[in-house]
Amino acid sequence: MLKSKMRAAVAAFAMLGAAPVLTTAAFANPMVGGAAMYPTKTIVDNAMNSKDHTTLVAAVKAAGLVDTLSGPGPFTVFAPTNEAFAKLPAGTVDTLVRPENKDMLTKILTYHVVSGRMTSKDIAAAIKAGGGTATLTTVQGEPLTATMKMGKLVLTDAKGGMSTVTIKDVMQSNGVIHVVDTVLMP
Numbered sequence: 001m002l003k004s005k006m007r008a009a010v011a012a013f014a015m016l017g018a019a020p021v022l023t024t025a026a027f028a029n030p031m032v033g034g035a036a037m038y039p040t041k042t043i044v045d046n047a048m049n050s051k052d053h054t055t056l057v058a059a060v061k062a063a064g065l066v067d068t069l070s071g072p073g074p075f076t077v078f079a080p081t082n083e084a085f086a087k088l089p090a091g092t093v094d095t096l097v098r099p100e101n102k103d104m105l106t107k108i109l110t111y112h113v114v115s116g117r118m119t120s121k122d123i124a125a126a127i128k129a130g131g132g133t134a135t136l137t138t139v140q141g142e143p144l145t146a147t148m149k150m151g152k153l154v155l156t157d158a159k160g161g162m163s164t165v166t167i168k169d170v171m172q173s174n175g176v177i178h179v180v181d182t183v184l185m186p
Helices: 002-015 043-049 051-063 066-070 082-086 092-096 099-110 120-129
Strands: 075-080 113-115 134-137 143-149 152-156 162-172 175-180
Touching (some): 043 051, 043 066, 092 099
């Protein structure tokens, strides 16, 4: 049925002397860090291509989470940018990626991951069902609170810190990424 409708549309354009422009842009992932994000690649594969997520990728490697986040999932990842990590007190990232701090780094990183594939629409529906808030249980075990503020998805961590989703619904083969502007703390 869809093919016949497409053929009819192409024929209509041809009768008008216009060339149809067929695009998948409406179905494409947003660019992240100046790089294309491919829904056929894993969370780690795509994050490695983003120039805005080099700190996150280094931290994932230091925590030994590459295999996990490359696995089948699905996962919902709230991915802090390099700028988000830069908001932390000076020296924090350098300290966290040391081998002796692997447990703390793992705790922080897994606090940014929720089991399952939750799109922004799924999270918004949970917020609506919750009367304005939704509690998301992280892989780390502690909750994140999701709310909408001025049309933006905002996450509040266990310490009261807030992070805004700046790029939503970056689909991956093993989940979805939502880019955030602040590191969340358990």
